[in-house]
Amino acid sequence: MNLISTRIITDQVEALIHFYEQVTGLTATRYTPDFAELKTKTATLAIGSTRTLQFFGGNQVAQPAQNRSVIIEFRVDDVQQLFDQLAASLKGAIVQEPTVMPWGNQSLLLRDPDGNLVNLFTPVTPEAIEKFNGS
Structure with a gap:
């Protein structure tokens, strides 16, 4: 088994894309206005809008800005x-x-x-x- 990706669910897709592009020097691939990925040699950081939660069972699945x-x-x-x-x-x-x-x-x-x-x-x-x- 290999860890391939970590996904952040957010209400601030563009702000997170800008932040991670700035700190990594990578350019995000934007697949839709609600989903982008920053790919490194070993793994991918995905950024998904809260609107993508509908595909996983609804808004109760994850909440943005709650990670500690x-x-x-x-x-x-x-x-x-x-x-x-x-x-x-x-x-x-x-x-x-x-x-x-x-x-x-x-x-x-x-x-x-x-x-x-x-x-x-x-x-x-x-x-x-x-x-x-x-x-």
Whole structure:
């Protein structure tokens, strides 16, 4: 089994697309006004409007802007450089500036427009680098 995609249900499709395009440098593929995807080498972040919930049984299935337990994580080449580039434009989204975590990743924590926690990280210790390089 492989994790292929994580989907965010939102009332703010365009705001989330803009945020994630900005922080990832990727361009979203917009399939409809209610659904878009940002594809990375290993997985996809999907963004769906609350209107898409009708296909899954109705609005009671998921509620936008209610997450307080999941962190969406992206490995980046240089989190400090990305922070330096984006700090001014992401000022209100920054939860924690780049910090080295005990497990060896330098992490930048943000909140997207719906309040979802986003971790942009770069492995920096030999152990963390080895873990992500598969050595």
